[in-house]
Amino acid sequence: MSAEQDMRAWLDLSIVNELDVVEQDPAVAQQRGADFRSLFTSWAHAASAQVMAEARQVLGF
Numbered sequence: 001m002s003a004e005q006d007m008r009a010w011l012d013l014s015i016v017n018e019l020d021v022v023e024q025d026p027a028v029a030q031q032r033g034a035d036f037r038s039l040f041t042s043w044a045h046a047a048s049a050q051v052m053a054e055a056r057q058v059l060g061f
Helices: 003-024 026-043 049-059
Strands: none
Touching: 003 026, 003 049, 026 049
């Protein structure tokens, strides 16, 4: 695996983990949603399109 692939895999896993927390506890979305939207947007260039689409759907951005 290349460094780029490793980074994408790590970013995707990180995003998916946080989305799972948000889906399990909507209060987290209310408390940290803006932070997640900002962070995930800054990672969009390196994360997979599929994971970013899911993040946009779950977090509404």
